[in-house]
Amino acid sequence: MSVAGVVQFLPTVERILFGEGCVAAHLREEVARLGGRRPLLVTTPSLHRSSGPLAEALAALGPDLAAVFPGCREHVPLGSVLAAARAANEAGADLVITLGGGSVIDTGKALRACLAAGLTSERELADFLRSAPPLTAPLLPQIAIPTTLSGAEYTRSFSATDLVAQEKLSYVHSATAPKVLLYDPRMTLATPPRLWLSSGVMALTHAIEVMLATEPHPVGDVLKAESIRGLCRHLPRTRDAPEDLTARLHCQLSAWLADHSPLRATPLQPRPAFLLCHSLAYDLASLHRVPYGLSACVTLPAALRWYGARPGAMERQGSLAAALGIEGRSSPEEVAAAVEGFIAGLGLPTRLRDVGVPREALPELARRLRQRALGASVEAAEVELLLSLENAW
Structure with missing residues (x-):
């Protein structure tokens, strides 16, 4: 390639x-x-x-x-x-x-x-x-x-x-x-633990979604992988030892690498990026007042299953699994299960229903998601997106 x-x-x-x-x-x-x-x-x-x-x-x-x-x-x-x-x-x-x-x-x-x-x-x-x-x-x-x-x-x-x-x-x-x-x-010491930890999951989502939704890049992929490794290592430490300033600083630097390094690495001819979690976060916020961090917690596992079913996804799954520390378990289901376990281990919700989103709201969310996907020239059937939301609910 x-x-x-x-x-x-x-x-x-x-x-x-x-x-x-x-x-x-x-x-x-x-x-x-x-x-x-x-x-x-x-x-x-x-x-x-x-x-x-x-x-x-x-x-x-x-x-x-x-x-x-x-x-x-x-x-x-x-x-x-x-x-x-x-x-x-x-x-x-x-x-x-x-x-x-x-x-x-x-x-x-x-x-x-x-x-x-x-x-x-x-x-x-x-x-x-x-x-x-x-x-x-x-x-x-x-x-x-x-x-x-x-x-x-x-x-x-x-x-x-x-x-x-x-x-x-x-x-x-x-x-x-x-x-x-x-x-x-x-x-960061006065930040409520739930807000701090869920914002860390949002940072993890930044790194994972960009890695999966864009073309491979020799600089960008290194930054994203290092971000994922750093957050997986240090975020749980800040839960167990909230006063550990070194762990908190490592989380800050890892979040910076997730999407905000001093350079933005992009393909020469990038395909439009449709970031499922980030797109959904807008509507969860405006329609249901779900905070951004919690929206990442409850949508990332289902999004990983959706990305894993997309064409060409498997070539990125191995790199993601390695960054997550689960080498040899790189199927979409295994990666999604590992991330869901990580989020649950932080004491955070992993389902849409856990943050107050009613099941009857899913069709409207799927409709809005499809409009965002079409805006990025990504073909995604509304029924396909609805199934992903059902998986997240």
């Missing part, structure tokens, strides 16, 4: 700092390096109430902080984005710092887009996301301090939810990515 591809270095994230205490040591100097004089810190109500990560970030910033916006919400409702944008305007913010998981990081990206595009209402924001016009005005710089393993910090996109239309809307633009990332395991 011939091998051809391209490695595209992304002109987005400028610096990644990692290690215990890197927020205390480097946050203020990174703000200054980016020209920030009035940073806005964006976070969640729960982190705002906690005495750990927020206190360390505030201490690192000192008197330079313009304001704190503690109103980020799960699934990034349009209203919370606009509230954050108003807070930035009122504070005269010239830089955004996001402290939290994927919803917080996406709120930071979205509020910067709102300010650049002059969006002030939910209707304007929804129309902007649906039409996806290019951004012409510069965006405020963003520094991301992740507290989960969601991986939102490295993507060139963000998603927000139109609660009225029950629709998850996305926007892609290189300028939306943060300029600086700080992976400090101390910042």
Whole structure:
């Protein structure tokens, strides 16, 4: 089999700092390096109430902080984005710092887009996301301090939810990515265990789905395999020893490798990628309010069986089995069973019914999935997708 591809270095994230205490040591100097004089810190109500990560970030910033916006919400409702944008305007913010998981990081990206595009209402924001016009005005710089393993910090996109239309809307633009990332395991200690562990399964899903849904690549496959090995080794350790900062940092670095390395390895002529779990996560979030991490937990085993039945799947199963540490057991059923056992061993749900999705909702989910598959030029019969959802239920 011939091998051809391209490695595209992304002109987005400028610096990644990692290690215990890197927020205390480097946050203020990174703000200054980016020209920030009035940073806005964006976070969640729960982190705002906690005495750990927020206190360390505030201490690192000192008197330079313009304001704190503690109103980020799960699934990034349009209203919370606009509230954050108003807070930035009122504070005269010239830089955004996001402290939290994927919803917080996406709120930071979205509020910067709102300010650049002059969006002030939910209707304007929804129309902007649906039409996806290019951004012409510069965006405020963003520094991301992740507290989960969601991986939102490295993507060139963000998603927000139109609660009225029950629709998850996305926007892609290189300028939306943060300029600086700080992976400090101390910042993750206040993250609830279920959220931390399920976000780790989402990171695992990033690596596995990209490995199975795209053409082989000599660089990308190495990164994904190392990510899978690292998460399988260190994520259970953080369950058993939550204070183990070394294990937490290894999880952060493994999640980075899953989808957010300093390069994006893609085939030279890529076939459109239809990522089953990720596509389903949008509709589970908008229709049933299932958090992203939990959506990965309850759909990944069934997705592995679906991928395993696709043409050409077996050539990737061996590499995946090796990364999972189950060499010699590379059939789709064996791989799916191993991953399902791993998720269950973390104390997380593995069925759609376990996260409140009723069985009668499956046909609508299958219909939406098929539309997403067709949008990626992937042939997948609705009945085939419904069977996969039945398997996941």
